[in-house]
Amino acid sequence: MDLVIAKKDLLRLVARCQGVADKKSAMPVLANVLLAADGNALRVSATDLYLAVSGQTAAEVVSAGSVAVPAKDLLERVKAMPDGPIQVTSREGAQTVIKAVGSPRRYTLHGMPGGEFPQLPKAAPDAPSLELPAELLSTLIARTHFSISTDETRAHVNSALFEWAGQRVRMVTTDGHRLSKMEATLDGTQATATMLIPLKAIHELRRLADEAKAEKETPTVHITQSGPNAFFGVAGMTFSVKLVDAQFPPYQQVIPAGSDKSIRAPRAQLAEALRAVSLAASDRTGGVKLTITSRALRITSESPESGNGFDEVPIDYEGNDVTIGFNAKYFLDVLASVDEDEVTLSVSGELDPAVIRPGSDESGPQSYVAVIMPMRI
Structure with missing residues (x-):
């Protein structure tokens, strides 16, 4: 694999993906991000087998290929590069060289073959989908995330309930001592969905929505529920999460x-x-x-x-x-x-x-x- 890419574009993608990479997993490959170059684009992906995030950006691809490199190490080294184009080269053995174009600064990373990286889940082509503003998703999470239980042994409350009924969308969370419920009406939109989204996924979704909200445009989040997974597309990134298979408490009885x-x-x-x-x-x-x-x-x-x-x-x-x-x-x-x-x-x-x-x-x-x-x- 051989390509040239703008530092700011590579840094943006790696920064958004490295939060999902699992540094504590017994599978070393999960501490990596996957760099996959093809055509005129580079795709960066990360997963911990429950969450997955990926995004792509334009790049000058000399030769296509893929390699998995340590997420934290890559992020630190890209940050340390001078502004401008960066050349990324990976040879046999997955040794990856990152070099600043027009500068002597370079790093070598010991990676893994891209083929060893897990396949990311994909939504079925006919899976139902819906849309809402990124700003609204950010508000739903901001108003409710703090009352999610941090007890991972209680999956039904270590998560947020996301519901969409007709024009009304809501998020509800509880840890047994408190409950938060945020609702909003989206005129002209009709949808039906029920998802139980785990706490770690909520943190990553909030980060993606806040970053998208900070941009000058008014981005939209595309949500697709397919099998046991939910997929969120926002600002050029695709985030997927394995939903919690449990029964959320009857929150209406608590209020x-x-x-x-x-x-x-x-x-x-x-x-x-x-x-x-x-x-x-x-x-x-x-x-x-x-x-x-x-x-x-x-x-x-x-x-x-x-x-x-x-x-x-x-x-x-x-x-x-x-x-x-x-x-x-x-x-x-x-x-x-x-x-x-x-x-x-x-x-x-x-x-x-x-x-x-x-x-x-x-x-x-x-x-x-x-x-x-x-x-x-």
Whole structure:
């Protein structure tokens, strides 16, 4: 294989692929990215056998071929190259030379034959597909990713539920202690899909969507569900994931239909007060008490090791006082995910969950709700 390619194009592809390469796998080839040159293009791919990502860019291909080279090493060396064209040459034995055109700088990498790299999954030609803006996918993930369980032994909650019903698309996540649900309406679009996307795939999808969103155009994500896999095409990249085969919890039953007490609070001020008071919370539980009164939302924490903390946020509320304990981090995650000036906090009693919604979320095409279970403090 022999080709010349612009540094910025090679760097972009390798950077997007190396996050999927599995450096801890018992299969050494999975720590590599596959470079495959053919015609007038170079395709870069990576997989861990569950996730796969690939993309291609124009290149001056002198001789076609493929080679697998260590992902992290390749990324570091391409970054260190001067701007301009780079020549990539691979000979028998998979030894790969990367040289800056017009410069003496070069590196040699010990690769593996491209034929040893696993075949990436492909969608069936007749598989159903749908489209949504990359910005919307980024928002769906940003509003929900933090409440995905990190326990890999519980696959049904170590993932995000992605649903599309008619014109309504939603993402739901839960770890058993909290739940986040983001929905949006896409006018003129009708589709049906249900996918359970694992946490690692959610992180990679968010990265791809955010990078696409940062570009000047308004990119679209093409989504295809084929067999056990889902395929996402965005900004010239194709990302595939093996979906989780499990039953997501019945999230509709977790969201309270109504509440006895509802207040509006300034989001930034509430987040600042929670962050400050949580400094004195127990390291083990991170628990704080929220007391809703007619004048203020009082926040307190107590810890045998670090003492007490107190702050309050002015609110407009009429009704009986109520005190409920919560994990402060769960509240802070929700408040950091929304950008409205105010949020609505709804509660019923000391043993009931809290429901948080953006203050201006009720009438628009998008809706968001977070549910946080109480804790005894």
